[in-house]
Amino acid sequence: xxxxxxxxxxxxxxxxxxxxxxxxxxxxxxxxxxxxxxxxxxxxxxxxxxxxxxxxxxxxxxxxxxxxxxxxxxxxxxxxxxxxxxxxxxxxxxxxxxxxxxxxxxxxxxxxxxxxxxxxxxxxxxxxxxxxxxxxxxxxxxxxxxxxxxxxxxxxxxxxxxxxxxxxxxxxxxxxxx
Numbered sequence: 001x002x003x004x005x006x007x008x009x010x011x012x013x014x015x016x017x018x019x020x021x022x023x024x025x026x027x028x029x030x031x032x033x034x035x036x037x038x039x040x041x042x043x044x045x046x047x048x049x050x051x052x053x054x055x056x057x058x059x060x061x062x063x064x065x066x067x068x069x070x071x072x073x074x075x076x077x078x079x080x081x082x083x084x085x086x087x088x089x090x091x092x093x094x095x096x097x098x099x100x101x102x103x104x105x106x107x108x109x110x111x112x113x114x115x116x117x118x119x120x121x122x123x124x125x126x127x128x129x130x131x132x133x134x135x136x137x138x139x140x141x142x143x144x145x146x147x148x149x150x151x152x153x154x155x156x157x158x159x160x161x162x163x164x165x166x167x168x169x170x171x172x173x174x175x176x177x178x
Contacts, residue, residue, distance in 0.1 A: 008048030012146025015041035016153050023128070023157040026165070028121055029069060036065040042150060051142040053096040057109050060089050064113055082117025086110040101141035108134035122165055128158040 018038040025031050039061050046054035064085040067076045089110045093102060108131040115127040132151040139147030 004048045005050075008045040009146050011041045011048070012045035012144065012150060015039075015045065016146060016150050019150055019154050020157050023121075023125055023154065023161040024164070026121065028124075031121060031124070032065050032069050032116070036062060036069075038150070039065065042147065045144070045146060046142075049142065049144060051098070051144060051147075053093065053098045053102040053105050054138065054142065054144070054147070056092055056096040057089050057105055060085060060092060061109055061113065064116075068116060079118075082114050085117070086113045089113060098142070101138055104134040104138040104141075108132070108138065122162065125158040125161045125165075128154055132158070 015038040018034055018041065022031055022034040022038060025034065039058050043055055043058040043062065046052070046058060064082075067081060067085070070076050071081075090106060093106045096102065111127065111134075112131045115124050115131070119127070132155045135151045136148050139145075139151065
């Protein structure tokens with residue numbers, strides 16, 4: 001394994017730590033900020049291990065997250081913004097095509113883009129069960145061990161968040177009825 005690949009996997013490991021905390025947050029803006037940090041690290045990891053489809057499409061996700069963070073600004077407030085970013089991911093996939101397995105990353109990131117743009121945190125967590133699974137399949141093909149771990153932790157974190165926030169809302173409903 002070359003030094004660049006080792007550095008890439010180390011960056012991916014740091015992204016693992018960040019992603020775990022991402023889906024434990026209540027506020028969508030905080031989810032977006034921590035997700036962006038982890039995407040930057042994973043982007044670098046994909047670049048260093050030579051997984052160019054994962055790299056290029058995640059660059060779009062960094063820009064997407066910046067736009068979503070500033071969603072209250074007129075430029076990014078249109079309901080078409082998520083669709084434009086999903087289309088950009090699909091369009092750019094032509095330039096980063098590595099083989100049929102690239103479809104899994106395209107699906108993962110375009111669906112995640114739409115869910116992040118149109119849904120609240122709980123539905124986003126549920127969507128991760130599918131999108132992270134697609135990313136794991138891509139990571140298997142490109143040999144990204146940290147990518148597989150990253151997505152697996154995102155799934156676990158999403159499940160914990162789903163359970164935790166479902167319990168919180170159920171508890172709050174019971175208190176409201178009393």
